[in-house]
Amino acid sequence: MRQTLLHLVQGLGVPFETFKNFQDIAVLEAQNATESLETAARFLDAYGLGTSYRLTSVMLSLYKLGFTNLPDNFYQQSLEFAVHHVLRELKQHARIQIPGGWTLVGVADVHGFLKPREIFACFKDPDLGKTIYLEGPILISRSPTIHPGDVSCSTFFC
Numbered sequence: 503m504r505q506t507l508l509h510l511v512q513g514l515g516v517p518f519e520t521f522k523n524f525q526d527i528a529v530l531e532a533q534n535a536t537e538s539l540e541t542a543a544r545f546l547d548a549y550g551l552g553t554s555y556r557l558t559s560v561m562l563s564l565y566k567l568g569f570t571n572l573p574d575n576f577y578q579q580s581l582e583f584a585v586h587h588v589l590r591e592l593k594q595h596a597r598i599q600i601p602g603g604w605t606l607v608g609v610a611d612v613h614g615f616l617k618p619r620e621i622f623a624c625f626k627d628p629d630l631g632k633t634i635y636l637e638g639p640i641l642i643s644r645s646p647t648i649h650p651g652d653v654s655c656s657t658f659f660c
Contacts (some may be wrong), residue, residue: 511641518595521598522599524598524599525592525596525598527601527648528592528599528626529592529596531545531587532545532585532588532589533585535581535584535585536578536581536585538552538565538570538571538581539564539565539569539570539571540561540562540570541561541565541580542561543557543561543562543565544558545584545585545588546558546561546584547628548599549584549587549591550592551584551587551588552584555579587626603624604623606623606625608621621640621642623635623636623640624636642646
């Protein structure tokens with residue numbers, strides 16, 4: 503039987519309420535995404551929607567110019583479709599964004615520089631434009647998560 507990340511992490515002692523709270527926050531953010539150009543742009547960016555067209559950049563530029571919303575039907579319908587897409591992902595795949603969490607692509611340490619249960623992780627902050635090196639305890643999971651070995655706790659190495 504296929505296990506989900508939720509079941510596997512619950513087995514590690516994380517209470518269900520933790521997941522429920524994050525899911526409730528994600529649903530509320532999706533519902534509030536249509537309030538302004540800024541919230542819509544940040545919402546689309548968080549879920550990787552419209553990136554190939556630099557839509558979030560255009561929306562944030564319009565917001566900085568003083569536009570708070572666009573009364574255009576195409577814009578409104580597009581945003582509604584994006585909200586429905588995210589809500590469907592939450593429902594069907596439980597893809598819940600965790601504040602302060604990152605989805606990173608892994609690369610093997612072929613030179614053996616890192617110790618067991620150590621990782622090196624960095625990313626470029628989209629708001630600050632600078633590279634951030636992560637430190638501290640972390641939870642790593644594969645996607646898809648189908649086996650208890652697909653979830654691991656490690657530490658960062660800088």
